[in-house]
Amino acid sequence: MSSERVATVRPIEESQASGKVAEIFADIRRTKNIDFVPLFWRTLAVNALELELVWTSLKRLMHPEAEGREGLLDAKTREIIALVVSATNGCSYCVNSHTTALRKLGLSTAALGEALAIAGLFNMTNALAEGFQIAPDVLPPLAD
Amino acid sequence: MSSERVATVRPIEESQASGKVAEIFADIRRTKNIDFVPLFWRTLAVNALELELVWTSLKRLMHPEAEGREGLLDAKTREIIALVVSATNGCSYCVNSHTTALRKLGLSTAALGEALAIAGLFNMTNALAEGFQIAPDVLPPLAD
Amino acid sequence: MSSERVATVRPIEESQASGKVAEIFADIRRTKNIDFVPLFWRTLAVNALELELVWTSLKRLMHPEAEGREGLLDAKTREIIALVVSATNGCSYCVNSHTTALRKLGLSTAALGEALAIAGLFNMTNALAEGFQIAPDVLPPLAD
Amino acid sequence: MSSERVATVRPIEESQASGKVAEIFADIRRTKNIDFVPLFWRTLAVNALELELVWTSLKRLMHPEAEGREGLLDAKTREIIALVVSATNGCSYCVNSHTTALRKLGLSTAALGEALAIAGLFNMTNALAEGFQIAPDVLPPLAD
Amino acid sequence: MSSERVATVRPIEESQASGKVAEIFADIRRTKNIDFVPLFWRTLAVNALELELVWTSLKRLMHPEAEGREGLLDAKTREIIALVVSATNGCSYCVNSHTTALRKLGLSTAALGEALAIAGLFNMTNALAEGFQIAPDVLPPLAD
Amino acid sequence: MSSERVATVRPIEESQASGKVAEIFADIRRTKNIDFVPLFWRTLAVNALELELVWTSLKRLMHPEAEGREGLLDAKTREIIALVVSATNGCSYCVNSHTTALRKLGLSTAALGEALAIAGLFNMTNALAEGFQIAPDVLPPLAD
Numbered sequence: 001m002s003s004e005r006v007a008t009v010r011p012i013e014e015s016q017a018s019g020k021v022a023e024i025f026a027d028i029r030r031t032k033n034i035d036f037v038p039l040f041w042r043t044l045a046v047n048a049l050e051l052e053l054v055w056t057s058l059k060r061l062m063h064p065e066a067e068g069r070e071g072l073l074d075a076k077t078r079e080i081i082a083l084v085v086s087a088t089n090g091c092s093y094c095v096n097s098h099t100t101a102l103r104k105l106g107l108s109t110a111a112l113g114e115a116l117a118i119a120g121l122f123n124m125t126n127a128l129a130e131g132f133q134i135a136p137d138v139l140p141p142l143a144d
Numbered sequence: 145m146s147s148e149r150v151a152t153v154r155p156i157e158e159s160q161a162s163g164k165v166a167e168i169f170a171d172i173r174r175t176k177n178i179d180f181v182p183l184f185w186r187t188l189a190v191n192a193l194e195l196e197l198v199w200t201s202l203k204r205l206m207h208p209e210a211e212g213r214e215g216l217l218d219a220k221t222r223e224i225i226a227l228v229v230s231a232t233n234g235c236s237y238c239v240n241s242h243t244t245a246l247r248k249l250g251l252s253t254a255a256l257g258e259a260l261a262i263a264g265l266f267n268m269t270n271a272l273a274e275g276f277q278i279a280p281d282v283l284p285p286l287a288d
Numbered sequence: 289m290s291s292e293r294v295a296t297v298r299p300i301e302e303s304q305a306s307g308k309v310a311e312i313f314a315d316i317r318r319t320k321n322i323d324f325v326p327l328f329w330r331t332l333a334v335n336a337l338e339l340e341l342v343w344t345s346l347k348r349l350m351h352p353e354a355e356g357r358e359g360l361l362d363a364k365t366r367e368i369i370a371l372v373v374s375a376t377n378g379c380s381y382c383v384n385s386h387t388t389a390l391r392k393l394g395l396s397t398a399a400l401g402e403a404l405a406i407a408g409l410f411n412m413t414n415a416l417a418e419g420f421q422i423a424p425d426v427l428p429p430l431a432d
Numbered sequence: 433m434s435s436e437r438v439a440t441v442r443p444i445e446e447s448q449a450s451g452k453v454a455e456i457f458a459d460i461r462r463t464k465n466i467d468f469v470p471l472f473w474r475t476l477a478v479n480a481l482e483l484e485l486v487w488t489s490l491k492r493l494m495h496p497e498a499e500g501r502e503g504l505l506d507a508k509t510r511e512i513i514a515l516v517v518s519a520t521n522g523c524s525y526c527v528n529s530h531t532t533a534l535r536k537l538g539l540s541t542a543a544l545g546e547a548l549a550i551a552g553l554f555n556m557t558n559a560l561a562e563g564f565q566i567a568p569d570v571l572p573p574l575a576d
Numbered sequence: 577m578s579s580e581r582v583a584t585v586r587p588i589e590e591s592q593a594s595g596k597v598a599e600i601f602a603d604i605r606r607t608k609n610i611d612f613v614p615l616f617w618r619t620l621a622v623n624a625l626e627l628e629l630v631w632t633s634l635k636r637l638m639h640p641e642a643e644g645r646e647g648l649l650d651a652k653t654r655e656i657i658a659l660v661v662s663a664t665n666g667c668s669y670c671v672n673s674h675t676t677a678l679r680k681l682g683l684s685t686a687a688l689g690e691a692l693a694i695a696g697l698f699n700m701t702n703a704l705a706e707g708f709q710i711a712p713d714v715l716p717p718l719a720d
Numbered sequence: 721m722s723s724e725r726v727a728t729v730r731p732i733e734e735s736q737a738s739g740k741v742a743e744i745f746a747d748i749r750r751t752k753n754i755d756f757v758p759l760f761w762r763t764l765a766v767n768a769l770e771l772e773l774v775w776t777s778l779k780r781l782m783h784p785e786a787e788g789r790e791g792l793l794d795a796k797t798r799e800i801i802a803l804v805v806s807a808t809n810g811c812s813y814c815v816n817s818h819t820t821a822l823r824k825l826g827l828s829t830a831a832l833g834e835a836l837a838i839a840g841l842f843n844m845t846n847a848l849a850e851g852f853q854i855a856p857d858v859l860p861p862l863a864d
Contacts, residue, residue, distance in 0.1 A: 004436075004580075005279040005668065008675040009685050010862040039281040040273060047689030053777050054269065054696070060773055061262050072255040073262070077221050081228050081262045085703075087419030088232045090522050090666050091270040092280060092437065095421050098266075099284040099440040109441050111216040113479030116419040118205050118217070118225045120486070122242075124412035125198065126235040127517075129184060131375030131404040133383050135149040136236060137183040140243040142730040148292075148724075149380065152387040153397050154574040191401025197489050198408070204485055229415075231707030234378050234810050236725065239709050243728040253729050257767030260707040264774070268700035271805075275663030275692040277671050286442040292724075293567040293812065296819040297829050298718040327569040328561060335833030341636055342557065342840070345629050349550050360543040361550070365509050369550045372513050373847075376520045378810050379558040380568060386554075387572040399504040406493050406505070406513045410530075413486065414523040417472060423437040424524060425471040428531040430586040436580075519851030522666050524581065527853050531584040541585050545623025548851040552630070556844035559661075563807030563836040565815050581855040615857040616849060630845065637838050648831040649838070653797050657804050657838045664808045667846040668856060674842075675860035687792040694781050694793070694801045698818075701774065702811040705760060711725040712812060713759040716819040 005092075011042035021045050024055050031059055031066045040093060076105050083112075084119035149236075155186035165189050168199050175203055175210045184237060220249050227256075228263035293380075299330035309333050312343050319347055319354045328381060364393050371400075372407035437524075443474035453477050456487050463491055463498045472525060508537050515544075516551035581668075587618035597621050600631050607635055607642045616669060652681050659688075660695035725812075731762035741765050744775050751779055751786045760813060796825050803832075804839035 014037050017025050025037045025045075044051040062078055064071040071078060079101045086094035102112060128134075158181050161169050169181045169189075188195040206222055208215040215222060223245045230238035246256060272278075302325050305313050313325045313333075332339040350366055352359040359366060367389045374382035390400060416422075446469050449457050457469045457477075476483040494510055496503040503510060511533045518526035534544060560566075590613050593601050601613045601621075620627040638654055640647040647654060655677045662670035678688060704710075734757050737745050745757045745765075764771040782798055784791040791798060799821045806814035822832060848854075 005277055006859055007279065008277050008672065008860045008862075009688065039278050040269070043276045043278050044272065044689070046685045047693065049780065050689050050693040053693065053780055054272065057265055057773050057777060058269070060769065061258070061265055072252070072258045073224075077224060077259075078262055080217075080221060080225065081259060082266045083419070084225050085228055085232050085263050085266040086270055087415050088229050089267065089270040089274075090414070090418040091273050092418075092421060093273040093278045094266065094270050095419060096280040096283055096440060100282055103285050108216070109478045112441065113476070113482050114205070114216045115221075115225060116416055117479065117482040117485065118222055119229050119419060120412040120416045121201055121205055122226045122229040122238065123233065123415040124408040125184070125202070126230055126233040126238050126378070127375050127408045127411040128188065128198065128404055129235050129237040130233075130378040130380075131371070131383060131407060132151050132153060132187045133149055133380060134151050134183050134187050134237045136240040138244055139240055139726055140728045141247050142728075150571055152384060152572045152574075153400065188401070191398045191405065193492065194401050194405040197405065197492055201485050201489060204481065227707070231703050234702070234706040236706075236709060239707060240728060253766045256729065257764070257770050260704055261767065261770040261773065263707060264700040264704045267703040268696040270666070271663050271699040272692055272696045274666040274668075275659070275671060275695060277668060283438055284440045286440075293565055294715055295567065296565050296716045296718075296816060297832065327566050328557070331564045331566050332560065332833070334829045335837065337636065338833050338837040341633050341837065342560065345553055345633060346557070348625065348629055349546070349553055360540070360546045361512075365512060365547075366550055368505070368509060369512065369516050369547060370554045372517055373520050373551050373554040374558055376517050377555065377558040377562075379561050381561040381566045382554065382558050384568040384571055388570055391573050396504070402493070402504045403509075403513060406510055407517050409489055409493055410514045410517040410526065411521065413472070413490070414518055414521040414526050416476065416486065417523050417525040418521075420475045421437055421440050422471050422475050422525045423439065424528040426532055427528055427582055428584045429535050430584075515851070519847050522846070522850040524850075524853060527851060528584060541622045544585065545620070545626050548848055549623065549626040549629065551851060552844040552848045555847040556840040558810070559807050559843040560836055560840045562810040562812075563803070563815060563839060565812060581853055583855065584853050615854050616845070619852045619854050620848065630848065633841055634845070637834070637841055648828070648834045649800075653800060653835075654838055656793075656797060657800065657835060658842045660801050661804055661808050661839050661842040662846055664805050665843065665846040665850075667849050669849040669854045670842065670846050672856040672859055676858055679861050684792070690781070690792045691797075691801060694798055695805050697777055697781055698802045698805040698814065699809065701760070701778070702806055702809040702814050704764065704774065705811050705813040706809075708727050708729060708763045709725055710727050710759050710763050710813045712816040714820055715816055716823050 007039070007043050009043060009046045011039055012045040014042070017045065020048050021051060024051055027059070028055065031063050038097065040097070076102070076107065079105060080107075080115050084115060087116060087119050088123060151183070151187050153187060153190045155183055156189040158186070161189065164192050165195060168195055171203070172199065175207050182241065184241070220246070220251065223249060224251075224259050228259060231260060231263050232267060295327070295331050297331060297334045299327055300333040302330070305333065308336050309339060312339055315347070316343065319351050326385065328385070364390070364395065367393060368395075368403050372403060375404060375407050376411060439471070439475050441475060441478045443471055444477040446474070449477065452480050453483060456483055459491070460487065463495050470529065472529070508534070508539060511537060512539075512547050516547060519548060519551050520555060583615070583619050585619060585622045587615055588621040590618070593621065596624050597627060600627055603635070604631065607639050614673065616673070652678070652683065655681060656683075656691050660691060663692060663695050664699060727759070727763050729763060729766045731759055732765040734762070737765065740768050741771060744771055747779070748775065751783050758817065760817070796822070796827065799825060800827075800835050804835060807836060807839050808843060 028037055028041055044054055079098055083098040172181055172185055188198055223242055227242040230242055316325055316329055332342055367386055371386040374386055460469050460473055476486055511530055515530040518530055604613050604617055620630055655674055659674040748757050748761055764774055799818055803818040806818055
């Protein structure tokens with residue numbers, strides 16, 4: 001009987017990785033400029049196809065510079081989206097990970113608080129709009 | 145038998161509003177620079193206390209300039225938080241409302257797509273981190 | 289291309305029901321004191337076992353008087369729980385159904401607003417507590 | 433590598449608080465009649481504006497007597513709403529906090545079980561109504 | 577101040593159980609072919625009615641063979657549904673419990689990863705479809 | 721004022737598509753063996769990168785045969801995962817789409833009801849396990 005969180009599969013150790021998995025691990029360290037492969041990626045690696053799919057998507061959206069492109073949103077905004085989605089869903093691993101990323105990008109504690117306050121506010125208004133079944137009164141313009 | 149969404153309470157018409165409610169309706173039109181009071185606020189007005197609480201919170205966080213302050217995050221980032229929280233929760237009224245606000249702020253369709261793609265990505269990673277019960281491998285620095 | 293909501297299975301008409309399903313339909317009309325079987329139950333009836341399971345659970349918890357027992361919570365509190373859970377999850381059918389039930393029980397529009405305001409408030413605090421990863425500071429007493 | 437939950441920001445110690453924050457901390461202790469400031473409030477205090485907004489909303493809705501008003505719902509019903517929303521969202525801090533509050537208000541363990549059983553039931557029916565895309569068959573009366 | 581998860585009510589010990597509760601505990605051990613009663617059931621037992629309702633539903637849907645019936649879906653598919661719902665909701669107890677059940681049924685780690693990858697994928701598409709408010713373009717046939 | 725759901729961006733018409741987008745549209749029609757491109761994909765196409773990312777992921781996980789591989793789970797199980805995740809999140813577009821897919825794969829109405837009943841059941845147990853804060857009593861074996 002334990003309340004400590006332990007992954008339900010055995011993560012791949014970096015030293016065990018080979019082939020495709022080892023390549024992706026190296027790409028993660030390089031792209032994120034970190035000297036270890038986070039547990040999230042070592043866990044996904046139990047299924048190499050899954051690791052590749054998720055990493056490809058995340059790299060493309062969150063590290064466009066690694067592919068010689070620029071994102072339409074800046075890095076801080078992208079990580080704020082990650083944080084507020086994770087707060088809304090209550091994902092502990094994810095909140096910690098994206099808060100760490102935002103610290104590296106220089107977000108102050110007060111600004112972190114503002115982002116979460118706004119996320120909290122709209123979780124409130126979402127429940128109200130659904131709880132009263134309010135129909136949209138104005139549709140957004142389809143401009144481009 | 146109807147699938148059309150209709151609010152479960154009778155919204156307050158602008159012409160019916162008096163006292164505190166009328167004041168808040170005027171403040172909404174002025175602060176948001178719009179010439180009507182959206183259905184969301186006219187619905188909350190069935191309970192004046194509720195209208196006041198939600199409007200006060202939203203005005204303070206989303207319209208700091210109306211109180212002579214500056215937010216720590218810019219207006220576009222604030223509305224993006226609103227949108228991605230609403231997309232995560234599946235709130236139809238809210239998605240429409242915040243998309244409209246982002247259009248007014250000049251967000252392009254491609255950037256809107258990028259914001260939602262990132263929100264989608266992290267709804268995926270949230271489910272993965274929870275589905276494997278991954279424990280945080282690194283705690284964010286408590287800087288500040 | 290249609291945005292009108294239509295059930296993905298063909299609901300059982302009351303006149304078509306026979307055997308177990310007809311018995312449960314009759315029990316629903318009698319227990320809820322209504323003269324039609326709501327679409328929810330006619331839809332579940334596509335799988336008789338499912339209809340029986342959900343109706344048995346709902347009858348036992350929401351209509352204890354029909355089984356000669358009293359609930360520990362009163363009828364209004366029970367329906368308020370149903371409403372705020374449905375608002376939190378954004379279930380349109382359910383919000384309409386439980387608002388209707390609360391009207392029958394005499395809940396005023398202002399009190400409905402208060403219930404939803406409180407539900408909204410705690411959707412906000414939930415996102416904040418998760419967004420900051422706040423650990424419980426006090427465990428509830430295990431009285432009884 | 434740790435699975436212990438630790439807040440992502442450094443909470444404000446009660447002895448460190450000054451100005452607006454100290455006033456709110458005192459109001460929390462007085463209004464809730466407790467001799468410490470819970471971690472939730474000390475964490476929000478990293479952004480004084482956020483602390484003020486959330487406390488003002490919570491005090492107004494959950495402690496109307498502190499403002500010389502009466503709520504339309506009683507204290508036990510209000511805390512039950514808080515609990516079932518928190519259970520639905522899976523917020524650990526919040527479930528513990530509101531269970532503690534309900535114990536103080538005298539809710540028995542069996543009644544707590546009934547409240548959660550009802551919350552569980554409607555999380556089930558919500559998924560069913562959405563999973564079959566059932567359209568509302570009856571709209572609530574807009575009486576007042 | 578503790579982040580360890582502890583149930584908010586005192587679970588019933590197997591040796592303390594009597595009457596209806598003892599019968600259900602015995603049925604759980606027998607039906608699931610395990611030599612202890614999991615904490616989930618011992619916790620629900622604080623309200624005997626609740627224990628009976630949830631166990632009856634779960635036994636009927638998840639252990640049809642115990643009632644001399646066959647399910648329409650096989651045991652592995654049923655447990656996969658349990659797992660992906662739990663991953664989507666972020667329920668720690670449930671993810672652990674259903675992963676254990678899937679191991680017993682012989683699911684490989686790679687297949688577990690595939691199930692969660694698919695669950696992650698559709699949490700992403702759900703957020704996208706809601707975030708763009710996409711209307712159904714094709715309604716399913718009402719065959720049968 | 722309208723409650724009809726309309727996408728917040730202008731979907732790309734099939735006849736308008738060119739380059740990368742046209743290629744992906746063709747691949748969608750071919751891989752899914754349908755003669756139109758569903759609204760979901762035409763909407764994502766407002767951002768070509770996003771369209772590519774989501775389609776690549778979905779094709780790889782849901783149509784492995786198109787890449788000369790076999791999935792570890794069969795096609796019906798994969799679509800059931802899609803359906804129950806969508807039911808849990810309340811995504812209307814997605815529930816319709818995956819129900820249609822399951823019909824094509826031959827799932828009977830009764831089996832569809834069983835899948836949703838099981839999804840409903842575990843949404844109930846998830847809320848109960850979280851509402852009582854039950855700690856895992858048994859960790860899954862890390863076999864493989």
